[in-house]
Amino acid sequence: MTPTQANPVIYPGWWIVLAAGSGQMLQGGFIFWSMGLYTAAFEDVFGAPRAQINLIETCLTVSTNLLSPIAGILIDRWSVRHLMMIGLTAMGLGLIVLSQAGTLLHVWAVWASLIPLGVLLIGAIPGAAVISRWFIRRRGLALGLAATGSSIGGFLMPPLMTWMFLEWDWRTALIVAGCVCFAFMPVFYFLLRNHPHDLGLSGEPGSEATLAGAPHPDTTQWQIPELLKSRPFWLQMIASGSLLAVTLGMLANLSLHAKDLGVTGQATAVLYTLIAACSFCGKALAGYLMDRLGIQRCGYLICAFLSSGLLILFLWQSYPGLVAGAVVLGIGYGGVVPLWTSMPARTFGAGSVGRALGVMNPLHIPITATSAPLAGYISDTTGSYDGVFWMYGGCCALAAIALTLMGSVISSSAR
Structure with missing residues (x-):
């Protein structure tokens, strides 16, 4: 099939938006919006000063920013689909490993390694990169809809985690959260594609590049x-x-x-x-x-x-x-x-x-x-x-x- 032959009723780029939004939902819901729940649990378990407990945010911020340029290069060069699946694996493993933490040092190590890797590879940056390849005319709308995933995660995940904390305990809740991440693996595998050409499409219908019969302008890569x-x-x-x-x-x-x-x-x-x-x-x-x-x-x-x-x-x-x-x-x-x-x-x-x-x-x-x-x-x-x-x-x-x-x-x- 040539890139100009396929003409689906529903543009597949919207499935890309759904997958990218799912990643931001998991990232936002289980990490950023639920961080206050984790710090309270860690304080009760480890009895450490709050300044030490709050170092988990420092670990996350420093590691995320140090890894960010490397992740950006990989996102532009490699398969976003595979990278987001790696990120989902890191996020799920991170939450499960965190559930077994015996010391605060163990907690810091997870928040400085697996969690930031997951945050980077399923969050806004890979989502924006792959959506930008699929959309030109409605790129802003697509990016905006994907970004709502974080808000949806903020509505759904903290109440769910709070309920599990109260009904069971924080360790069990983290294991369940990790399993939820793994449950989204098929969503990434079946919905994510790097480029319209992967499905024999020339690009977004009605965009200037598509009307001219040219691919999306993603071949030039700035160093x-x-x-x-x-x-x-x-x-x-x-x-x-x-x-x-x-x-x-x-x-x-x-x-x-x-x-x-x-x-x-x-x-x-x-x-x-x-x-x-x-x-x-x-x-x-x-x-x-x-x-x-x-x-x-x-x-x-x-x-x-x-x-x-x-x-x-x-x-x-x-x-x-x-x-x-x-x-x-x-x-x-x-x-x-x-x-x-x-x-x-x-x-x-x-x-x-x-x-x-x-x-x-x-x-x-x-x-x-x-x-x-x-x-x-x-x-x-x-x-x-x-x-x-x-x-x-x-x-x-x-x-x-x-x-x-x-x-x-x-x-x-x-x-």
């Missing part, structure tokens, strides 16, 4: 030194890093701001549920708008939503204000990951998405790693979060400036 010399790469790093700093910092500090306003823990939990729900909508909406308005204009909207949420929190310091701010922030927060994963494909081509995102990850560290501690320092020294809201508003402005300087590279829509 890491070339990326580091590229002005658009650094502008994208600044834009995405600034917005990630806002979202990560606010997620870490919103509960503390609510506590300062006298809000109870249960009411604070509602705020995070609202953020998760609105981020789900924000991811799909951002993806849809990127295809119609262009990445740059959609980026401006994301900056506007985040800035508006911060302004609401600054001006309306009560529980209704927290609720309103959480809703608006959640929508903006949802758009950040689709924006970050969309920019490299438009600038460097689908064949360099893995490298670009992989190299950006460690470069984000100075911005993202200092965001939450700096916000806490400002709050401690000033007695309020007003200065924090201004600081994060400045981050949104910096992101908007970087988007503007990118100019025509990302300004047009995919239509």
